[in-house]
Amino acid sequence: MGKIMIVGCGGVGSVAVHKCCQNSDAFSEVVIASRTLSKCDALKEKLQGTTKTKITTAQVDADDTAVLTELIRKEKPDAVLNLALPYQDLLIMEACLAAGVHYIDTANYEPEDTAKFEYKWQWEYRERFEKAGLTALLGSGFDPGVTGVFSAYALKHYFDEINYIDILDCNAGDNGYPFATNFNPEINIREVSANGSYWEDGHWVETKPMEIKRTYNFPEIGKRDMYLLHHEEIESLALNIPGIKRIRFFMTFSESYLTHLKCLENVGMTSIEPVTYKGQEIIPLQFLKTLLPDPASLGPRTKGKTNIGCIFIGKKDGKEKKLYIYNTCDHQECYKEVGSQAVAYTTGVPAMIGAMLVMNGTWRKPGVFNVEEFDPDPFMDALNKWGLPWKISENPDLVD
Numbered sequence: 001m002g003k004i005m006i007v008g009c010g011g012v013g014s015v016a017v018h019k020c021c022q023n024s025d026a027f028s029e030v031v032i033a034s035r036t037l038s039k040c041d042a043l044k045e046k047l048q049g050t051t052k053t054k055i056t057t058a059q060v061d062a063d064d065t066a067v068l069t070e071l072i073r074k075e076k077p078d079a080v081l082n083l084a085l086p087y088q089d090l091l092i093m094e095a096c097l098a099a100g101v102h103y104i105d106t107a108n109y110e111p112e113d114t115a116k117f118e119y120k121w122q123w124e125y126r127e128r129f130e131k132a133g134l135t136a137l138l139g140s141g142f143d144p145g146v147t148g149v150f151s152a153y154a155l156k157h158y159f160d161e162i163n164y165i166d167i168l169d170c171n172a173g174d175n176g177y178p179f180a181t182n183f184n185p186e187i188n189i190r191e192v193s194a195n196g197s198y199w200e201d202g203h204w205v206e207t208k209p210m211e212i213k214r215t216y217n218f219p220e221i222g223k224r225d226m227y228l229l230h231h232e233e234i235e236s237l238a239l240n241i242p243g244i245k246r247i248r249f250f251m252t253f254s255e256s257y258l259t260h261l262k263c264l265e266n267v268g269m270t271s272i273e274p275v276t277y278k279g280q281e282i283i284p285l286q287f288l289k290t291l292l293p294d295p296a297s298l299g300p301r302t303k304g305k306t307n308i309g310c311i312f313i314g315k316k317d318g319k320e321k322k323l324y325i326y327n328t329c330d331h332q333e334c335y336k337e338v339g340s341q342a343v344a345y346t347t348g349v350p351a352m353i354g355a356m357l358v359m360n361g362t363w364r365k366p367g368v369f370n371v372e373e374f375d376p377d378p379f380m381d382a383l384n385k386w387g388l389p390w391k392i393s394e395n396p397d398l399v400d
């Protein structure tokens with residue numbers, strides 16, 4: 001039994017609050033704290049009366065560490081689950097250190113003025129969390145998150161050594177819009193318009209955006225085009241999986257999405273460089289975000305499934321072995337259960353599970369850790385229990 005403060009009440013935050021409320025044995029109390037109080041209150045209104053979990057709300061701007069620290073000190077949660085934006089990661093980690101509570105997030109820090117996410121800023125907090133006797137669990141979403149847990153699980157139970165990992169993220173959902181992003185548009189577009197990269201033989205290989213394309217026949221979905229992207233779990237898995245030779249990350253995109261994105265890029269709408277419009281400075285990408293559908297509103301419209309998983313190639317008892325661990329998730333089923341589409345669901349569920357394991361002590365040690373550094377078994381069991389069951393194929397198609 002514990003009390004959690006969830007910072008951020010968007011698409012992912014809403015799912016995490018729903019799942020904490022389903023899991024009242026682990027979460028006796030939830031404080032929903034976000035920039036726009038009305039969103040927190042609306043969620044509280046929807047859920048109270050359906051759960052034994054006590055729900056309270058608070059307005060907070062996490063960019064102000066002193067104010068957030070004061071709120072944490074007043075509320076005294078056991079842990080803070082950061083589901084705001086990656087820009088706030090370091091500030092929320094600071095507040096957790098100042099107030100003496102554990103920290104969990106789903107996306108690594110990215111400075112607002114440079115579209116480059118890396119773990120180095122958050123890993124620099126290792127000593128401070130160690131000394132404070134606190135746990136910071138980084139990247140407890142699906143990718144990063146479950147993909148790291150799948151990797152640790154494959155290594156623990158199926159391989160002596162993993163040499164190759166391909167992480168495949170397929171969203172075959174259709175939301176009916178010609179162009180909409182399934183999570184925060186600003187973060188999403190920054191990610192997909194950046195150069196791609198993968199890890200090979202101890203170093204990064206950089207590619208142009210969308211330069212490497214493959215087609216894969218996804219279980220329960222069928223054939224889809226996918227493109228190589230840079231993704232944050234590559235950085236931590238390259239350090240934490242011994243014997244690794246190559247890690248790649250692929251995500252599917254439809255022709256329509258890519259054509260719109262190219263056009264928006266060509267006219268400068270995805271830029272994060274400020275421009276002056278009628279005497280006011282605006283950032284084109286932030287303006288574009290105001291025009292695009294709110295991802296939290298896509299739930300009722302999105303149909304189809306996601307399939308996210310990892311293909312591993314390595315050795316067991318001297319023989320080459322391959323394995324595919326994946327989850328499929330149905331957008332409409334998620335909507336029925338928690339009022340959100342599957343991209344928010346597949347992130348919010350592992351965020352709740354990571355928080356639960358830190359809070360109940362199963363995944364608790366002083367310092368800053370990525371998910372694959374802990375025993376994967378309790379997390380894998382919890383995925384089956386809390387709505388993201390996984391499957392294993394021992395003879396998958398490989399990506400060339």
Ligand code: NDP
Nearest residue numbers: 008009010011012035036062084107141142143144183184
């Ligand atoms: P949304 O934009 O839907 O929600 C973000 C929420 O954070 C909003 O409620 C917003 O408030 C709030 N917020 C933003 N800035 C602040 C601030 N300074 N102080 C307090 N609250 C703030 O984003 P998503 O829910 O789609 O994504 C949430 C996080 O999850 C992101 O970091 C994203 O990168 C990550 N993610 C991780 C994935 C994974 O698999 N690991 C996959 C998908 C997302 P307001 O309502 O006022 O705008």
